[in-house]
Amino acid sequence: MKHKHRYLYMTFILILLSIIPFYMSRDKSPSGIEGGCDSCKAKAILWVDYTRGKEIPNGAVVKNIKVYAEVSPFGKVKIIAYCKKQPMIVENYLAKRLEKYTVRKQVMEEHYVEPGKQYLLLRYVEDWIK
Numbered sequence: 461m462k463h464k465h466r467y468l469y470m471t472f473i474l475i476l477l478s479i480i481p482f483y484m485s486r487d488k489s490p491s492g493i494e495g496g497c498d499s500c501k502a503k504a505i506l507w508v509d510y511t512r513g514k515e516i517p518n519g520a521v522v523k524n525i526k527v528y529a530e531v532s533p534f535g536k537v538k539i540i541a542y543c544k545k546q547p548m549i550v551e552n553y554l555a556k557r558l559e560k561y562t563v564r565k566q567v568m569e570e571h572y573v574e575p576g577k578q579y580l581l582l583r584y585v586e587d588w589i590k
Contacts, residue, residue, distance in 0.1 A: 497526055497528070497543030497544070497579065498543075500579045501579065502526055502579045502580050502581040503573065503574075503578045503579060503580060504567075504572055504573045504580055504581070505524065505580075505581040505583055506537065506561075506563065506573070506580055506581070506582055506583065507583045507584070508554060508557040508558060508561050508582050508583065508584050509557050509584045509585060509588055510583075510584075510585065516585055517587060520585050520586070520587045521585070521586040521587065522583060522584070522585055522586070523583070523584055523585075523586050524581045524582070524583050525542065525543075525544075525546060525550065525554065525581065525582045525583075525584070526542075526543040526544070526579060526580075526581055526582075527539050527540070527541065527542050527543065527579070527580055527581075527582055528540045528541045528542075528543065528577065528578075528579055528580075529577070529578065529579075529580050530576065530577045530578075531563060531573055531574070531575050531576060531578065531580075532575060533568075533575040534562065535562035535563035535564070535565070535568055535573075536558075536561075536562055536563075537558050537561060537562075537563065537580070538558070539554065539555070539558065540577065543579075549589060550589065553584070553589045554582055554584065557584070558582075
């Protein structure tokens with residue numbers, strides 16, 4: 461009888477140990493978004509610090525940051541989460557730029573960007589962060 465309980469106990473432990481890695485490897489991005497950012501394409505690319513007529517210096521590095529953001533019906537963008545961890549200086553810079561930035565009315569009317577939560581690429585010139 462003792463051997464039967466020991467056998468059941470060992471079987472239970474083995475099953476438990478085989479299930480734990482399955483739950484640990486669930487696809488969850490670092491920002492906590494279920495399913496991760498790699499599985500979804502960005503809806504649009506938004507230049508957050510460039511305006512027409514402003515010259516980009518030769519050799520300047522242009523970066524894209526993929527974010528999960530909410531766009532208001534008025535064109536304001538609010539970052540919910542970054543798909544990859546960014547340096548604090550970049551997060552602060554983008555937050556400061558998005559306070560002033562609004563999606564153009566024409567872009568909203570053509571449904572290139574629609575109100576609501578979505579993945580976006582925020583494009584900025586790295587040399588302008590200061």
